[in-house]
Amino acid sequence: MSRLRELILPVLSELWQLVLDKPVLIGTIILYLIGMCGIGIWANKAGARAMRQAARAPGARGFMEEYFLAGRGMGGLTLAMAITTTYTSASSFIGGPGIAYSLGLGWVLLAMIQVPTTFLTLGVLGRRFAAFSRSTGAVTISDFLRKRYKSEFLVGVTSLFMLIFFMAVMLAQFIGGARLFQAMTGAPYIAGLVLFGLTVVLYTTVGGFRAVVITDVVQGMIMLFASTAVLWGVISAGGGLSGVFQKLAAIDPGLLKPSGPNGAISMPFLFSFWILVGLGILGLPQTAQKCMAFKDDNSLKKAMIYGTVIIGFILLCTHLTGALGRAVIGDLEAGDLVMPSLTLKLLPPFWAGIFIAGVLAAIMSTVSSMLIIASATITRDIYIQWYLKGNEERASPRFVRRSSVAITAVLGIGVFALALNPPDLLVWINLFAFGGLEAVFLWPVILGLYWERANSFGALCSVWVGIICFLGLTLAKPPMAGVHPIVPSLALSGIAFWIGNRWKSSGLLDS
């Protein structure tokens, strides 16, 4: 207890000093964080009635659907915002614009590959996932794989990889957010970590998936405002659209070319991103799970339109801001500093606070979605599938509720603790985790939905070949002419799925 007091009291003291020094900037951020916690508590009360009804039903299925999928009642705008905010993270606001600052419009071109994310995910996975998960009672990707392939070993392996990669992504988000707060306010790293780390853990734990989706909508709106405000500021400061492009051409004509200065963006690398952030996103569990939670067909259609418009707008604004920012601030040591520097230079304190809130929103929504999926996976895999041998009717709703809340809190606090001593190379950990998730999940999910004859042996072959290939190529770094490791990994894991499937189907394995 005294250790905790030693940790918290100096942080509170530093924060109070910051509030006195920069009252508008810090006040806006703190108000935003308090608002998020308020939404968590409100979502808890709003969902309480549904939870009580669910608790009266036999077994824990009702509670699980309420806590982990908000009763499968997401409307169009909510679903669109949930996918947008889960997909966009610190890299969309800090890392991506930072590289665009160094490489120019070529990196904006690369970022725009992500525009079809929402309509591709919902169009390909939406109806099928909704149908399958409703008929089988699945609430997570692990549930889907279990019911589809009837293999506990496959579920165990994929869940393990999912938790590992989720922890890596969450860790990177926590540290990225804390460092941003540190850079923009001058506050110590620990103050930023305490502020938004505890906020996200609190509202996710208290409110469950319902809080996650409601905060996603608010956070999505803030991200929209924040990205528009900074882009507007940069174009105004640069002397209009023509003026800012002319200044970029004067600095380096390569900044206006698709291949970047000195051909820094190779064509194989550019086209690899059509796999990594294009088709590959169909294998991301955190976005795929949203397809289980929408209300009806109309919600799906609206979400496809809203999500595509919003995600494209945010990506275009943030990355273009990074690229054009070179014309306004030309001497930054690191590209990652471009967004914080532009914000502080161009925006009044209130809007700067809104921008930080927007970045924190992107980070928090990504973390909260992962927390809730990780918690659902552990609750169902350990308690229901292993302890109760899969018999949901025997599960005590009260115990499931308490354990779900406890697991969410423990996971969040665990990542928070890891972030206290941040490791280096966080950006690469984030990209690495995304690639790893795609290597594990893409083919088992897609072929599980669309190929009737897909079997668990094929899926297992795909998972192992995909992950070994991805890890091997990422760590060994053999010369591949700029092709990202995810491309051969997904190609080989797809072939492994087909071969494994044929092998098992032909009876060769049994004989």
Add this chain to the structure above:
Amino acid sequence: MRNTPIDSGDSGSSGLDLSGPGSSGRSSDFPPEAAAQRGKARRSINAIFALYVAFFLLWCIGLLLGFMDDMPTVFGMPLWFAVSCVGAYVVICFALVRTIRRYF
């Protein structure tokens, strides 16, 4: 390790169109309404992929324009950027609305 055929689920209660290609059984086993629903679902998936390919092609056209020797501009921005980033984004948003109205 048996396969689980994909069930169409409880469409009546949720209001969802839960049919789709790859459902259990052959198409000849389905009543005409179910077969029609499966056909509609298949068309919607095809439409999504067609839209994706269209976006890819627009993006590629812009990319190719970027390798021209002279660099024409539109509203101050390079033409290739206007086509592959701004234009492709706007076109895909309008095309998506039409596609969803027609095929979903």
